[in-house]
Amino acid sequence: MDLTPLRTSRDYRLVFVGGSISGFGSFITYVTIPFQVAAITDDPLMVGLLGVCELVPLLVMAFVGGALADYLDRRLLVRGGEFALAALTGVLLLNALSDEPHLWLLYLVAALTATIDGLTRPALEAMVPRLVQPEELPATMALQSLSMQVAQLGGPALAGLLIASIDLAWVYAIDLLTFTVSLLCLTLVRAVPPPPDADRPSIRAVITGVRYARSRPELLGTYLIDINAMFFGMPQALYPFLATQLGGPRVLGLLYAAPAVGSLLATLGSGWTGKVHRHGLMVVIAAGFWGVGIIGVGLSQTLWLTLLCLAFAGAADMISGIFRMIIWSQTIPDHLRGRLAGIEMLSYTTGPLLGQLRSGLMARTRLGVGGSIWLGGVLCVAGTVALAALLPRFLRYDGKDGMALKKAADEAWVAAVNRRSAPHE
Numbered sequence: 001m002d003l004t005p006l007r008t009s010r011d012y013r014l015v016f017v018g019g020s021i022s023g024f025g026s027f028i029t030y031v032t033i034p035f036q037v038a039a040i041t042d043d044p045l046m047v048g049l050l051g052v053c054e055l056v057p058l059l060v061m062a063f064v065g066g067a068l069a070d071y072l073d074r075r076l077l078v079r080g081g082e083f084a085l086a087a088l089t090g091v092l093l094l095n096a097l098s099d100e101p102h103l104w105l106l107y108l109v110a111a112l113t114a115t116i117d118g119l120t121r122p123a124l125e126a127m128v129p130r131l132v133q134p135e136e137l138p139a140t141m142a143l144q145s146l147s148m149q150v151a152q153l154g155g156p157a158l159a160g161l162l163i164a165s166i167d168l169a170w171v172y173a174i175d176l177l178t179f180t181v182s183l184l185c186l187t188l189v190r191a192v193p194p195p196p197d198a199d200r201p202s203i204r205a206v207i208t209g210v211r212y213a214r215s216r217p218e219l220l221g222t223y224l225i226d227i228n229a230m231f232f233g234m235p236q237a238l239y240p241f242l243a244t245q246l247g248g249p250r251v252l253g254l255l256y257a258a259p260a261v262g263s264l265l266a267t268l269g270s271g272w273t274g275k276v277h278r279h280g281l282m283v284v285i286a287a288g289f290w291g292v293g294i295i296g297v298g299l300s301q302t303l304w305l306t307l308l309c310l311a312f313a314g315a316a317d318m319i320s321g322i323f324r325m326i327i328w329s330q331t332i333p334d335h336l337r338g339r340l341a342g343i344e345m346l347s348y349t350t351g352p353l354l355g356q357l358r359s360g361l362m363a364r365t366r367l368g369v370g371g372s373i374w375l376g377g378v379l380c381v382a383g384t385v386a387l388a389a390l391l392p393r394f395l396r397y398d399g400k401d402g403m404a405l406k407k408a409a410d411e412a413w414v415a416a417v418n419r420r421s422a423p424h425e
Helices: 004-008 010-041 044-069 074-097 103-131 134-165 168-188 203-215 217-233 236-246 249-268 270-275 279-299 303-331 334-363 368-390 399-421
Strands: none
Touching: 004 010, 004 134, 010 044, 010 074, 010 103, 010 134, 010 168, 010 236, 010 249, 044 074, 044 103, 044 203, 044 236, 044 334, 074 103, 074 168, 103 134, 103 334, 134 168, 134 249, 134 270, 134 303, 203 217, 203 334, 217 279, 217 303, 217 334, 217 368, 236 249, 236 303, 236 334, 236 368, 249 270, 249 303, 270 303, 279 303, 279 368, 303 334, 334 368
């Protein structure tokens, strides 16, 4: 991997360390909440409904968060969100300590977590490109992916062991402790002020961002390809029930962690991505391979083959994610970055959330758990091929052109800052 951004940018180092540790704890809770819902209800649809609770606030707050990220100090937004998420983890801890944990409170916390995430995630994604040089963007996106995948690998694996051995309250307490590190790191990061002449948050500002996204075929391609892949090929709501078939609670953490193993391996070997310029084509190919891996998960009858297929799918998803993030970072001007980050967030969260509901509903039919998974993988591959045929300009997107646009936009931004700070004659 190219580690240049960690060496050259102090602020990015702080964001990387804080986000990695906080993400580790968040993935522990990410596994624990569905497990707790499944333990209370023993119903895959009730687990899938967690996705609906998260989707509804995300549909609104991602746009609000994007508009705020283009107007306020992005670091302050992210830090405020970390405080709020820590408080919600405390609520989960208290609920787990009660004699009869409340099911409705789990759904409420899931909805509020999605609300806060929608407000602050665009600010984080818009802040990171400001902390590094334009030529460091491919390496930075790979490092961001590495941070996420290490958390996604270690968090669920540890969660499975903790759930099987200690009370759920202690599981939530571990997540709560990780927030102290991320809050300290974010406090040390220098301010990231909004661009010059930033648009005030308003309906009109949001519409401006949506219109810009619609006008760029390379952006639409990244959104639609990912939504299709996740809607049809995201079986996480079925993991608690798949674990029951393959070995019990200890297996649950392995199912969540297996895609991260593939993602981590793909990220560690991601140096080649900086030499590839057909970014749109790579997104399509990787999304298709994700579907192939999910088909294997649905057809598998053994634990080792299931984990292998999940790891393969995770590697494909990571390659797709790296190239999608490169396209976003290269082609979006800074004054729109927050609003477009909100749209990006919707693209990579609505698909998985709706996919959980889809998989839960199909699992209640004669297809069962395995049938719901492999049929979803088949539909993922078919949808990817269809979208590729409908989006020829996305397939032809060349990263060389995107880098030229990014450098020109950054030069214009610096010039605008210099004009605003120059003394008036």
